Amino acid sequence: MIGLGSMLRKELLEQWRTRRVLVVAVVFTAIGIGSPLLARYTPELVKALAGDQFQIVVPPPTAADAVSQFLKNLGQAGVLTAILLAMGSVAVEKERGTAALLLTKPVSRGAFLLAKLLAIAATLLVGLLLGAIGGYYYTLILFEALPPLGWAAMAGLLLVALVAYASLTFLGSVLSRSSLAAAAIGIGAMVVLAIVSALPSVGAFTPGGLDAPGAALAVGKDPGSVLGPLLVNLAGVATVFWIAWLAFRRQEL
């Protein structure tokens, strides 16, 4: 991995300068703060909208609802953010010719790719950290204190899931010269994985399958078997990266 340190430095600087970190931080913080708020006030909003004509019985919201809302929002906006981050990472550099500039220097193609994927993961980490802190704080204010370690473990599982989605889009970005094609591959993978996650035996091993143990951990319950799905997802990211490297190492720029 010759040149990895220098390339990672450049990629992190790029995430900062192009304000991607800022955008991701804002989106994830909004999700973190908004999810407990939605969970807390949705029943009251529904009652207010229904007026006196209908009698709707809504059970009082709990911290578990806030967690569930947080996971649901990140499963949509968070995944889309991950796809947006990864879609142009390699395709744009190939299209613009900046990849050719760097790859005539002493930097391996593996390092070139790994630096990008690590920078995407770092940006998602920053966003998720802020979102998780916001979510935890508002859940604490609006509901009750949840075990902080469990909440942190949930955020860790979410990070793995988001990186898994990002890595699939990243592969699309390596295989094509177009950001849109990469995004299509990422969204296609998201849809396929959503379908697979509904299957009883294998669903737990998809990125979306990490939600259930994450939710259990956040509220201090037994998550069941979490190590297996976690390792499968990490292995999936590594495999996708390996395929991306195999494709990229002989690509003409």
Added chain:
Amino acid sequence: MTAPPDEAAIVCRALTKRYGSVVALDALDLEVPAGSVFGFLGPNGAGKTTTLRLLTSLVQATGGTAALAGVPVGEGEPNRRGLFGYLDQDPRFHGWMTPRELLDLVGRLYGMSATERLSRIDESLETVGLTDASRRPIATLSGGMRQRLGVAQAILNRPPIVLLDEPVSSLDPEGRVDMLEVIRRLGGSSTVLFSTHILTDVERVCDRVAILDHGRLVTTGLMAELLDRYARPIYRVEPEDGQLDAFARLTESLRAASFVTHVTESSAGLRVAVSEAPNAGRDLLAMVAAHGVALLVFERQRPTLEDVFLQLVGRRAHEPEAAA
């Protein structure tokens, strides 16, 4: 790793690149002596850029081999890339970076220490005349400035071999002269392979040239040798004003004449390349007289590289053609 003088710094053996049925480079055999400033000439689509991209490993050869400073292309990657600096014909950079940041990244990739990077960056920026703009985002730089930056990043680590693809194409006349001087000065300490289709630039800085056409090497050698070997006598014929019809008829006749190899028209009249026939000058004057054209200038000129080029390639260097 610099090859000793008189040894070839760049060697291509039957180097071939095909894109489907299109042969972009056809069995190129080329040796570029160490320390030379080597002009790589050819019309658009001749295979110049393909050759340079093959040497940098950005594309893979379909056949043949190549080596830079004795290291075969494709072996010892990516460390091999420390042996050369490369400027793309259309250099693209990350617009959010400043020139100084880009050069710092390049210096880091070459493994330079912080002190070394600082001094080399200053030196390179000064060399290409970009010091004043060194802290501006690259996105705000003009095309010419970006080309200068491209040269700066190519020479930052003082590589033994510098590969420059059309390095002055975006520069204004003054910038062009400056950059050609930079390239000329690189010779000796580095081997410079400099692709262009602007022949006067080559004449100004190169000691050796190779001419490529349709992916094939047409000829290569010392500039003076090529001029001796291929250049035909050239006559400049400039008419007095107000003889448009007669001069047009003369031009047509000259084009059809057996002793004339090439006729090029310009605002200053005609440049007529003639065969070695000893009586060509006299025959030419006889044709001028037969068409009743009064002359302002009739002179024999020193053949230029363009004349050699026209002789070998058979068309103007800047004539448009499908890109390889």
